[in-house]
Amino acid sequence: MTGRRGMRRSTVPFAGICMLLLIGCSPAERTGHAGTAEDPWIIGMSQCNLGEPWRVQMDADVRAAAAEHANLRVIFKDAQNESLTQRAQVEEFVEQGVDLIIISPKEAAPLTRPVAEAYQRGIPVIVLDRAVQGDQFTTFIGADNVKIGREAGRWIREQLGGSGRLVELKGLMTSVPGQDRNRGFLEGLQLEENTGLQIVFSGEMKWLEPDARREMESALATNAAIDVVYAHNDPGAHGAWLAARAAGRENEMMFVGIDALPHEGQQYVRQGILDATFLYPTGGAEAIEVALAILRGEEVPKHIVLGTRLFTQENIGRGGDPIP
Amino acid sequence: MRKPWREQLSRWWAMPVTRALLAFLLMLAIGCLFNADGAFFRWSVHRDTMRQVSVYGILACGMTVVIITAGIDLSVSSLLALAAVLFAWFTLPHGWPAILAIPLVFLAGTVLGSVSGALVAQLGIQPFIVTLAMMVFARGLAKVISGGQKVTNYVTDTDGSTRLIEHPPIYEMIDSRILGGNISIVTIVFLLCVLVTSTVLAHLRLGRHIYAVGGNKEGARLSGVPVKRTLIAAYALSGFFSAVAGICQAAQETHGDPETGMAYELDAIAMVVIGGTTLAGGKGSVVLTLIGVLTIGYLQKILSLNAAPEATRLMLTGAIIICAVWFQRGRKSARSKPK
CATH class of the missing domain: 3.40.50.2300 (Response regulator)
Known part of the structure; x- marks a missing residue:
């Protein structure tokens, strides 16, 4: 009896696997579709x-x-x-x-x-x-975090007119995007020429909103005046804004984030939470355009670096402005 | 001949709560030393520390109960995320009133918690495995309900159009402060959870059963303790607290994020253990956990105030967990040579 039961137990999954294999192994179709x-x-x-x-x-x-x-x-x-x-x-x-x-x-x-x-x-x-x-x-399509960080740094420098107190909420400094968004930001600020610009607090928030809120609380506690918060992603900037609002200081400073997802950063700008966010493009749409070009037999570049887009409260209505 | 006060002192010294408090006071002393230009001496910093640690603390309450039964609950962080998503989903796109949404979220957490408890009690599967499975399952469920995206006040209608809605007042209410802005509501919620847990453990029959099951399961069964029901109740309580924490998390983040609370269960376990509740079960209390929660919370705050880099934070947190637990374990030898 036990033998039969044992067999039954093992035959059921076995039959299942066979069926899956049969479904999975339908012969590989013709290659090269007509398009x-x-x-x-x-x-x-x-x-x-x-x-x-x-x-x-x-x-x-x-x-x-x-x-x-x-x-x-x-x-x-x-x-x-x-x-x-x-x-x-x-x-x-x-x-x-x-x-x-x-x-x-x-x-x-x-x-x-x-x-x-x-x-x-x-x-x-x-x-x-x-x-x-x-x-x-065939080709690589990607965005450049250093460039995006640099654009954010430049925009902040221009907004502040060369002097102000900054808070930087960093992603993860052991990750390449975190390092690049930090490096580009420092390049864009041009701290050597603009000695009035000062990073008064910088903390690692691991890309996470609750952690950004905690870091921002520390920044607020140790600094009587802050002009701009630059966070390496939009959830970080949102967490910082929540901290500032809880302290009643959200109108004292600007909040700048990165990524500009339609449901996230762009909405924060629309709601007046963020002053600016920079698009980290997915390249999804570009990939399809390039794919069509390749399939039609056209030549495409080996490396395509995507530009970014700046979203502010003033331009969000028209979908932001491209920064090539 | 020993003087009575020395005996008294050595008795205090042998108590876990004294040691837990001492570790906490040590942490406060470190804060005074590295005070970040006086920031540590401002009340708002302490208020924010307690707000920040509250969600972890609520999870730690349930974790304490489960750990006393000699179990473990790894699913708390996923149940938190599920509760956060459910709460946001009910109140934002569906627009249900909080009075309806909150009990439903509580119910979901309690039910999933008792499912874990039932699997542990009825089938005798190890708690680590059961709650590991629940952790994965609940995280998946949270992603299914939310569609993998944050549930925000930017809602998509059935016809595909999108619009922004106002957050219901409950969000603002939970993330606000009372007593002249000196204490956060979530901290009050946390303290209420401590009170509930303490009442259950110290004053109800269920509490006695929980200690009995954790101390000696077979002995408890023989002396008439309903072991299975007690286990189910313990995990259900943990699920309930996870739901409370999830609502607090959603209100503070102003959305329901299916990815939120990753690895919070490890922080909760660390807080329980630092307080002095042992993983072996049968011993411990939620007051110890409260002190453990504050100790870790202050450690994080002091590191943050001083803008310590992430790598340093991780290493220091690990080192301090070991030191604190070692400190707790030292009490037997300390009794023989009181200071």
């Missing part, structure tokens, strides 16, 4: 992690841009922050015979090889936001 409405080009999009709103936005941008082209179909995959899952996704896209791969890789090293292999098999690969090593890909 018409009847036989659309198929693009595989591998996103490293949909846990972050910014990456959700990237997928949304890709989806919206692709929806405007009837001759295009996009398959979305989420690697859930696992490099090896993402590697498997790239391999799956190759096996499926997609016409082009867009990947926003989690890390450079583990994904360099699968991307290179896909590229060598003649499938164009667009690498979005984070890079892979070497040159075995």
Whole structure:
């Protein structure tokens, strides 16, 4: 009896796996689609992690841009922050015979090889936001955090007219975006020429709103006057504003953030919480444009650096102003 | 011959609460030393410290109860996020009144907590595993409900159009201060949670059962303690407190973030342990936890006031947890040589 029960227990999952395999192994279709409405080009999009709103936005941008082209179909995959899952996704896209791969890789090293292999098999690969090593890909599209930080620093310097007391709420200084947004900011401020500008407090808020609020409370407690708060992301700037409001000092200073997600930073500007935010573009829409160019056989640059956009209360109504 | 006052002193010294208090006073002394140009001597700094630590403290209340049963609850941070999302979802896009939303959120937290408790009690699965599973599940549920985005006052209507709405007054109410602006409402909520936990543990029969189950499960069963019901009640209480913390978190952030509260369970455990409640179960109290919460809260505040870099903070926090627990453990040997 026990034997039969044991067999039954193991046969059920086994049959399940067989069925999944059967479904999964439907023969790899024809390669090279015509790019018409009847036989659309198929693009595989591998996103490293949909846990972050910014990456959700990237997928949304890709989806919206692709929806405007009837001759295009996009398959979305989420690697859930696992490099090896993402590697498997790239391999799956190759096996499926997609016409082009867009990947926003989690890390450079583990994904360099699968991307290179896909590229060598003649499938164009667009690498979005984070890079892979070497040159075995079609094109890289990404934003430049140093440049965005520099624009923020310059805007703040101009607003203050060369003198003022600043608070910097840093992301994570062990992360490259945190380092870049800090470095660019300092470059944009030009502290050597503008000796009146002074960073009176700088704290690490790990990109998190509650932590930003705590750091800002410390900044408020140790400084009687603050002119500008620069946070490395919009949730950080929002947390700082909440702290200042709780202290009744939110009108004393300006709040500047980065990222400008439509549902987040842009809304904060619209509500008058932030004075400015700088777009960290996802490149989703650009990726589709570049993908179409590649599929039509046009030449595209190897590296495309995206510009940013400045949103202030004065220009938010017209969708911000581009900074190329 | 020993003098009576020395005996008295050595008895005090042997009490966990004395040691916990001493660690806390030491922390305050460090704050006075590194006072960031006098900022540490202003009441507003202490008020903000207590506000900041309140959400962690509320979680630590439930954690204390579970740890006394010799269990652990890793799901508190995810239940907090779920509660925050639910609260924002009910009150912002749905526009339900707080009087309806709050009990529903409490209910959700309590139910999920008792599910963990039931799995521990009925199926005998280890608490670490049950609550680890609940932690993952609740975080997923929070993401499903919120659609992976923050639930804010920027709402999308059914026809796809978007609009901004005013936050209901409950948000402002929870994130405000009373007594001339000298104490935050969330701190009051935290203290109420401490009071509730203390009442349960010290004055109700349930409390006696909780200690009995944690001290010796088999012995408790033999002496007629309803072990299973007690365990379920303990985890349900923890789930309830997570829901309270989630509402406080959402009100303070002015939105429901499914990613909020990551790893708060570890802070809550650290606070309980620093207070002197041991992970072995059967011993401890929420008053100790209160002191532990304040000790860690002040440590974070002092590091923040002095703008210590993140790496230093992590190392110091780790070192201080070890020191504080070691300090607690030293009480046996200290009894033989009172100062």
